[in-house]
Amino acid sequence: MPATRKKFLLASAAASAAGLAFPNVVLGKGEPIRLGLLPPITGAQALLGQQEQEGAKFAVDEINARPGKVFDDRPFELVIEDATSDNQSAVGALNKLLGENVDAVVCPVLSTQIQAMAPVMKGRQEPWMTGGTAVKNTQLGLTNIFRCRASDGITAQAMTGFAVEQLHGKKIAIFHSSEAFGTGGADQVEASLAKFGLKAVAREQYPNGTKDFTAEILRIKQAGADVVVGYIQNPSDVAVILSQYNSLGMKTPLVGSPSVGNQTAIDTAGKNSNGMYCAQDFILGFNSNVATKFVTGFYNRYHHVPDVSTGSGWVYDAIRLLADTYKKIGSIDKTKTALALHQTKHWEGVLGDFTCDAEGNMIHAMSIGRIENGKVSLVKKVVVAA
Amino acid sequence: MNRRALAVAVAAILLAAFPLVVKSQYILQVGDSAIIYAVAVIGLGILLGFTGQMSLAQAAFFGIGAYASALLSISFGWSPWVTIPLAVAFTALVGALVGWPCLRLSGHYLALATIGFGIIVQLFLINDKGLTNGPDGLTGIPPPKLGPLTLDTYQTYFYVVYGALLLSIYVAWRVKHSRIGRALEAIRENEIAAQAMGIDTTRYKVLAFVLASAFGGLGGALIAHMTRFISPDSYSFDQSVVFLVMLVIGGSSTITGAVTGAILLTFLPEVLRPLKDSYIMVYGAAVIVMVIFMPDGLIGLVKRFAPSFEPSPPRPQALRAPVPRTADTAS
Numbered sequence: 001m002p003a004t005r006k007k008f009l010l011a012s013a014a015a016s017a018a019g020l021a022f023p024n025v026v027l028g029k030g031e032p033i034r035l036g037l038l039p040p041i042t043g044a045q046a047l048l049g050q051q052e053q054e055g056a057k058f059a060v061d062e063i064n065a066r067p068g069k070v071f072d073d074r075p076f077e078l079v080i081e082d083a084t085s086d087n088q089s090a091v092g093a094l095n096k097l098l099g100e101n102v103d104a105v106v107c108p109v110l111s112t113q114i115q116a117m118a119p120v121m122k123g124r125q126e127p128w129m130t131g132g133t134a135v136k137n138t139q140l141g142l143t144n145i146f147r148c149r150a151s152d153g154i155t156a157q158a159m160t161g162f163a164v165e166q167l168h169g170k171k172i173a174i175f176h177s178s179e180a181f182g183t184g185g186a187d188q189v190e191a192s193l194a195k196f197g198l199k200a201v202a203r204e205q206y207p208n209g210t211k212d213f214t215a216e217i218l219r220i221k222q223a224g225a226d227v228v229v230g231y232i233q234n235p236s237d238v239a240v241i242l243s244q245y246n247s248l249g250m251k252t253p254l255v256g257s258p259s260v261g262n263q264t265a266i267d268t269a270g271k272n273s274n275g276m277y278c279a280q281d282f283i284l285g286f287n288s289n290v291a292t293k294f295v296t297g298f299y300n301r302y303h304h305v306p307d308v309s310t311g312s313g314w315v316y317d318a319i320r321l322l323a324d325t326y327k328k329i330g331s332i333d334k335t336k337t338a339l340a341l342h343q344t345k346h347w348e349g350v351l352g353d354f355t356c357d358a359e360g361n362m363i364h365a366m367s368i369g370r371i372e373n374g375k376v377s378l379v380k381k382v383v384v385a386a
Numbered sequence: 387m388n389r390r391a392l393a394v395a396v397a398a399i400l401l402a403a404f405p406l407v408v409k410s411q412y413i414l415q416v417g418d419s420a421i422i423y424a425v426a427v428i429g430l431g432i433l434l435g436f437t438g439q440m441s442l443a444q445a446a447f448f449g450i451g452a453y454a455s456a457l458l459s460i461s462f463g464w465s466p467w468v469t470i471p472l473a474v475a476f477t478a479l480v481g482a483l484v485g486w487p488c489l490r491l492s493g494h495y496l497a498l499a500t501i502g503f504g505i506i507v508q509l510f511l512i513n514d515k516g517l518t519n520g521p522d523g524l525t526g527i528p529p530p531k532l533g534p535l536t537l538d539t540y541q542t543y544f545y546v547v548y549g550a551l552l553l554s555i556y557v558a559w560r561v562k563h564s565r566i567g568r569a570l571e572a573i574r575e576n577e578i579a580a581q582a583m584g585i586d587t588t589r590y591k592v593l594a595f596v597l598a599s600a601f602g603g604l605g606g607a608l609i610a611h612m613t614r615f616i617s618p619d620s621y622s623f624d625q626s627v628v629f630l631v632m633l634v635i636g637g638s639s640t641i642t643g644a645v646t647g648a649i650l651l652t653f654l655p656e657v658l659r660p661l662k663d664s665y666i667m668v669y670g671a672a673v674i675v676m677v678i679f680m681p682d683g684l685i686g687l688v689k690r691f692a693p694s695f696e697p698s699p700p701r702p703q704a705l706r707a708p709v710p711r712t713a714d715t716a717s
Contacts, residue, residue, distance in 0.1 A: 042666045082659065087620055088419060091613060092656065095412035112617045115525055119538075119614040120411075136522065178512055179619065180521035 032077035033070055033332050035060070035319065036102035036126075038093050040110070043085030048109060051311025053080065054302055056106065058312070059319035062297070071327040076319070083108040087116035094120055102126065103332050106318050107145075109310060111137055112180050118142065125334035127341055129318035131310070134184050138359040144338035146360045148314040148321070149351060152181075155279045156188030158366035158382035159229050159255045162277065164196050166368075166380065167253055169227030173202040173220040175241075175254075176231035185231035185257060201225050208234050213244045221250060230256040238265035242272040253277060258309050261369055261376045273371045280367045281309035281351050283378045294350045308350060317349035321362075402548060405541040414540035420652035421547040422608045425554045427632045427648040428641055429601020432558060434630075435638035436567060437594040438574030439489065443500035444602045444629045446507035449621030451477045451603025452610040453511065453518060456527045459611075466530040466611045473607040474600050481599025482592060489591040492577075504623055511618035523617025527610050543612050550608055551645070554601055558641050561597065570594055635676050637683025646684050 037056050039049035056078060064075040079100050081093035090113035097105060098120070104127045107114055111134035118140045121128055128145040130137060135153045138145055163169040174189050176182035182205065190200060202223035204216035220228060228250075232238055238260050245254065254276050259265060261278030284295065284305070291308070294316060298306045306312040324347065325340045326332055344362065347354040354362040365383040369376035408414055430444045455473035458464050488499045511518045518524070529538040530546060537543050561567050569590045572580035581587050610616050628651070636647020654672065658665035680687045 041663045046663065080662075082662065082665075087615070087617065088609075088613070089655075092412065092416055092419070095410075095415045096656075096659070099410050099412045112521075112523060112619060115523065116613060116615045116617070118525065134522070140525070178521065180523070180617065183512070183515075183521045 030073045032075050033104075033326065034079055034100070034102045035076050035322070036097040036100075036105040037078055037080045037315070038083040038090065038097065038105065038108045038113075039080065040085050040108065041080075041082035045085045045110065048311055049082070051307050052106075052109065052315045054298070055306065055312025055315035056080075056319060058294075058298060058301060059316045059323075063320070063323045068327075070323045071330060074332075076323065083110075083113060085110070087113055091117055091120060098124070098126075103334065104129065104322055104337065106130075106315055108132065109314075111184070114145075115140065121145070125338065127322065127334065127338050129322065131314040131318070134180060135188065136184075138361055142360075144334075144341075144360075146318075146321075146341050146356065146362055148318045148349070148354070148362050149281055149309065150363045150366045151361055152185045152188050154364065154366050154382075154384050155257060156185055156231075157192050157384060158368060158380075159257070159279050160189050160192035160196070161382060162368045162380055163227040163229055163253075163255050164193075164198065167227050167255070167277075170198070171201045171224055171226045172198060173204070173223055173225035173228045173252075174200045174231070175204050175216060175220060175228055176206075177233040177237070178205040178207050179233060181233045182231045189229050189231065206237075208237060210237065211240060213241050214248065217241075217245055217248050217250060220252075221248070225252055228252050228254045230254055230260060232257055232259050235259045235262035235265035236268075238262070239268035239270075239272070242269045242276065246272050255279070255368070261371065262307060262310070263305055264307070266371055266374055266376070270374075274373065276371045277379065278369050278371065278376065280369050280376060281363070282313055283367050283369045283376050284308075285377075288348055288350075288352070290348050291350045313350045317351055317354070321347060321349065321354060398552065402545075404548075405544040411540055414544065416652060416656050418540050418544055418547050418612055419609070420649045421544075421551045422605050422612070423629070423632065423652055424645045424648035425547075425550055425608065426602045426605035427629055427636070427644040428554050428558050429598040429605070430629050430633050431638060431641065431644040432561060432570070432601070433594045433598035434633060435640070435644070436562060436574065437570040437591060439591055439594060440493070440497040441500045441595070441598060442497055442623065442626045442630065443484075443504040443507075444598065445621045445623070445625035446504040447477050447481060447599040447602030448606035448609075448625070448629075449507055449511060449616075449618070450480055450599075451606030452616045452621070453524070453606075454603070455607035456524050456610040456616055457517070459528050460524060460526060466528065466607075470530075470604070470607040470611070474603045477603025477606070478596050478600040481596045481603075485592045485595030485599070489588060489595060501623060501626075504621075504626055508618050508621055508623075511621065518618070521618060523615060524610075525615050527614045527616065529611055529614065538614075540612075547608050547612070550604060554604065555641055555645070557597075558601075558644075562641070566590065566593065631673060633683075635673065635680070635683055637685030639682075640685045643683045643685035650684070 039052040040046055041049045060076045060078055063070055069075045079102055081097050083090040083093045090108055094117050107128050107130040109131040111132035114130055114132045114137045121142055130147050131149045133149055133152045135151050138147050163172055174186045176186040193200060202220050204219055206216055256278045258280055260276060261280045266273050325337055329336050329340045342356050344354050344356040351363055352365050356362055365381060367378055368380040370379050405414055426444055426448050433439050433441050451473045454476045455469040458469040458472060459466055484503055488496060491499055512521050529536055537546055569585045572585055573587050573590055577587055632647040632651045633644055635651060637643025655669055658668055661668055
């Protein structure tokens with residue numbers, strides 16, 4: 001018995017010494033890395049929330065299935081809280097998530113929610129990954145926010161450039177939804193037009209969910225516009241707009257924001273979407289191998305095509321980028337992770353080349369597609385220097 | 387001090403310990419929000435519960451208070467201790483201007499007029515970009531300071547909102563148990579009879595509308611300095627309906643009901659969070675059940691089982707005197 005006790009004490013002492021000397025090895029190996037996700041599970045944007053969750057679960061399962069998982073056999077563990085569609089609930093969800101000791105947060109895609117959450121985010125070290133496209137999101141004084149989609153500034157620049165240079169528009173009208181996304185985008189379009197020395201001949205807006213766009217469309221027609229640039233938030237509004245656009249005899253080409261190229265919107269609009277142009281983060285069949293692998297894998301798993309831009313694609317990219325960054329630095333230290341994310345250069349994601357600029361913007365390109373017979377084909381890719 | 391007053395004082399002191407006991411930022415934030423909503427709902431209670439006038443514009447007044455206080459503090463660098471009372475006064479003034487023409491209407495027509503006003507306010511906040519920064523909203527709203535201490539945490543801000551709630555309860559209680567309160571109740575019970583008794587019904591209805599607006603403005607100003615970001619989408623018709631549901635569920639004719647309803651309906655969605663996407667169904671069902679089985683709200687239910695909970699003020703002696711039974715009164 002004394003020999004056994006001696007062995008036990010020696011083994012305990014050795015284990016304690018190892019624990020003191022290599023705390024990370026003893027405490028960290030195999031331990032899950034807690035990843036917060038704030039999708040809108042309920043409310044008006046619940047469809048987006050479902051797509052975000054699908055993208056996140058797909059990425060996490062893929063990473064956890066690879067040898068070594070994220071790194072050191074540590075898997076990702078998703079902690080999901082409903083951000084709903086209003087700002088106060090999003091702040092509540094973020095506070096709940098932070099109370100659960102998450103290591104990084106994939107933020108909501110709605111820009112006003114990001115801005116409402118900013119006072120809570122300030123002074124904290126968690127890396128914040130977002131898909132919100134308002135230019136302001138990365139100008140809130142947060143050094144650890146990273147945007148995994150093109151900003152509205154880039155989108156508007158691509159749309160306007162295409163309208164002026166490719167479609168030779170001289171009299172451009174702007175048509176937009178009246179909330180933060182549509183108004184912010186329309187402002188960016190006006191700023192881009194100014195660079196070409198142009199001023200919009202008409203600027204018409206509507207509240208989301210409107211069913212009759214006759215007045216707005218006719219005013220654009222009366223202004224004599226030769227190209228219409230549309231900043232539309234809800235894919236569900238697109239079908240109604242395009243149907244009335246055609247029935248009122250509008251032959252003017254329309255260059256729309258990403259929602260115009262949303263597959264659900266295209267399917268609902270039917271032949272009314274033929275010949276329309278749209279800005280797209282991603283066009284099926286015109287992207288990298290990573291994108292092809294994602295779309296195929298996603299389809300096999302969920303049996304439907306992903307909404308890559310606004311829903312599942314950017315979340316999938318955000319989680320994979322975090323995993324690769326953790327693996328590269330061999331740590332989940334929040335400050336080190338944010339620094340490493342700032343150094344991201346030419347990382348290949350579903351949405352394209354990720355290179356971080358000083359503000360935390362990762363994507364600097366936008367494609368323009370043309371819709372024909374229910375499909376979007378690439379017309380032009382616009383790359384803006386990081 | 388009677389037992390009731392003692393119980394209220396003890397409860398108030400115990401509640402003041404909430405941020406000292408609770409450490410979760412999440413629960414503190416929900417608690418602060420619940421108290422702020424309670425202030426706005428008490429105001430709605432004065433209009434609907436005390437006076438019987440329907441308004442679906444409480445979120446609009448909430449928004450006016452929020453924007454007024456935020457703009458004054460951002461543009462002029464004034465302390466929130468100054469801007470919050472100014473915002474309340476401004477919201478009350480708007481309430482008077484809107485209430486005067488609207489309160490010539492009643493019932494469904496008044497409700498429709500207030501819906502219209504709410505929509506106008508939201509459209510104004512969205513479209514007057516020069517003043518309100520449009521749909522992007524306002525950022526950089528400063529928190530209040532108390533000497534060297536900045537009240538920028540949910541713990542410290544709790545005492546600001548808690549103070550405002552106690553003040554609101556006191557004002558509403560004084561209104562209810564004053565000549566004004568009795569006039570408002572008379573209007574609620576029978577407007578024509580009240581008029582016949584010499585009550586200037588329009589004046590009192592406008593007064594109730596002004597008080598409701600001021601309480602809404604106070605709530606809005608408080609939330610602006612807590613969240614430090616406001617945008618027009620928070621002040622929609624939906625939010626007005628939420629305030630109304632809070633009041634109806636709690637019990638519209640009592641201050642306790644307004645506070646209880648606001649706290650319950652702020653915490654309920656959070657309690658149901660684990661249900662994820664099915665929570666909204668359970669939430670809706672819970673509201674329907676409460677409306678069916680508690681038509682007088684939670685406070686009505688409590689009163690049914692404990693009649694001494696909130697007794698009605700003693701009726702004047704003359705009204706309690708036995709009426710001689712004559713051939714005319716017998717039936």
